[in-house]
Amino acid sequence: MQNEVVSREEWLEARRALLVKEKEETRLRDSVNAARLALPWVKVDKDYIFETPEGRKSLADLFDGRSQLLIYHFMLGPDWDAGCTGCSFLSDHIDGALPHLNNHDVTWVAVSRAPLDKIAAYKQRMGWQFPWVSSFGSDFNFDYHVSFSPEDLAKDKVFYNFTPMQPADANDELPGLSAFYRNDKGELFHTYSSYARGPEELIGTLMILDRAPKGRNEDSTMNFVRRHDEYEEAAKAPSCCH
Numbered sequence: 001m002q003n004e005v006v007s008r009e010e011w012l013e014a015r016r017a018l019l020v021k022e023k024e025e026t027r028l029r030d031s032v033n034a035a036r037l038a039l040p041w042v043k044v045d046k047d048y049i050f051e052t053p054e055g056r057k058s059l060a061d062l063f064d065g066r067s068q069l070l071i072y073h074f075m076l077g078p079d080w081d082a083g084c085t086g087c088s089f090l091s092d093h094i095d096g097a098l099p100h101l102n103n104h105d106v107t108w109v110a111v112s113r114a115p116l117d118k119i120a121a122y123k124q125r126m127g128w129q130f131p132w133v134s135s136f137g138s139d140f141n142f143d144y145h146v147s148f149s150p151e152d153l154a155k156d157k158v159f160y161n162f163t164p165m166q167p168a169d170a171n172d173e174l175p176g177l178s179a180f181y182r183n184d185k186g187e188l189f190h191t192y193s194s195y196a197r198g199p200e201e202l203i204g205t206l207m208i209l210d211r212a213p214k215g216r217n218e219d220s221t222m223n224f225v226r227r228h229d230e231y232e233e234a235a236k237a238p239s240c241c242h
Helices: 008-037 085-091 093-102 118-125 196-202 204-209
Strands: 049-052 055-058 068-073 106-112 131-132 158-160 162-166 176-182 190-195
Touching: 068 085, 093 106, 118 131, 176 196, 190 196, 196 204
Parallel strands: 068 106, 106 131
Antiparallel strands: 049 055, 049 131, 068 176, 158 162, 176 190
């Protein structure tokens, strides 16, 4: 279906009206960013151990000598055959940003509950370079509300995205992003987490599509997305990161 076709003058008037809203959005984004930076922090006293290609590491070790750590909770469970399509879509955008993040005192690490060999195989398939570690056997994913046991899913509610939700709407693994800070004393603090569509702005492809004539052209959230090596297959399954 084609939009209304108008004269250049009419288009310019409509475009200026949209520009007002875009500027409002920019100012709101700046305000939200400021509020995010002003959030109080929570000290992390619990010891978490992760399996990495270099051996077992603590949460503090994952900072890799920097003061800021961003952890992407990548949906890849212990018995999954492949990583989540939506998480894979987001992760396609990370490698190019790594030098800029590292130079800005920020370390990016993906964390999944799948064992390390399964993570390594999928990482190789996708051709990614960013650090990716396993939290298998750790409470980390459960404490940050992105993994749910069968017992959790049998309850009346599970806690995700800061809200109780129906287990039927949940999964054993769900996506999210968490931020941590390490001070000069070596103390660790949880500063921020975001779930569901919260990390969507990290997906540059979506931001580009939003400016294309047909936008995202989707029937449901990211239902057009495939793993980048599956587009020729034109699989029918929607993304699992709704």
